[in-house]
Amino acid sequence: MGVVAGDHSGVMTAAASIVIDSCWDAEEAEACAIREGIKLGLDLNLMPASIESDCANAVAAANSKMASASRSWGVYKGIQVLKDSSPDCDIISTSRRCNTVAHDLARLARTDGISKLWLPPFPVFISNLSVKCSGTNLMMNE
Numbered sequence: 001m002g003v004v005a006g007d008h009s010g011v012m013t014a015a016a017s018i019v020i021d022s023c024w025d026a027e028e029a030e031a032c033a034i035r036e037g038i039k040l041g042l043d044l045n046l047m048p049a050s051i052e053s054d055c056a057n058a059v060a061a062a063n064s065k066m067a068s069a070s071r072s073w074g075v076y077k078g079i080q081v082l083k084d085s086s087p088d089c090d091i092i093s094t095s096r097r098c099n100t101v102a103h104d105l106a107r108l109a110r111t112d113g114i115s116k117l118w119l120p121p122f123p124v125f126i127s128n129l130s131v132k133c134s135g136t137n138l139m140m141n142e
Contacts, residue, residue: 001017001018001020001029001032001033001036001102001105001106001109002015002016002017002018002033002101002102002103002104002105002106002107002108002109003015003016003017003018003033003036003037003040003102003105004101004102004105004129005040005041005044005046005049012120012122012126012129013044013046013119013120014040014044014046014117014118014119015101015105015117015118015122015126015129016040016105016115016116016117016118017105017106017108017109017112017114017115017116018033018036018109018115019109019110019113019114019115020032020033020109024071024072026055027055027057027058027061027072028071028072028075030053030054030055030057030058031058031061031062031072031075031076031079032075033053033106034051034053034058034059034062034079034091035075035078035079035082037051038051038079038082038083038086038089039082040117041086041089042082042085042086047086047088047089048086048088048089048090049086049088049089049090050089050090050091050092051089051090051091051092052091052092052093052094052098052099053091053092053093053094053099054093054094054095054096054098054099055093056093059091059092059093061076062076062079062080062091063091064076065080079091101129104129105129
């Protein structure tokens, strides 16, 4: 999965490509990406944050406190535990075009098979990525 962190003006403050070992389907991968995005935000002290995903089903389930029969319920429960420790964390839906950098980083994780975190000063290939939508704290994609 790919994660891009930016400040309130859209300037990139961190980027990550994280390998996810196994997921049942795309929605579970998106749920894992949301969970890892919150963890990264907490680890890097980027809260309050808006966690953005282009998977509306994962966003809805991550924001619900209702138990479900979904095989991904354990991931969503983990998201709720993290959100409870950081009440200033919002999970919102965004368009796929706003997540292009996160998609590129996800592709890198799948290709390399290695999780990586970049902080400023960024390597040239990260610096050349542009965050398409400003005002974003964390964007992620599976």
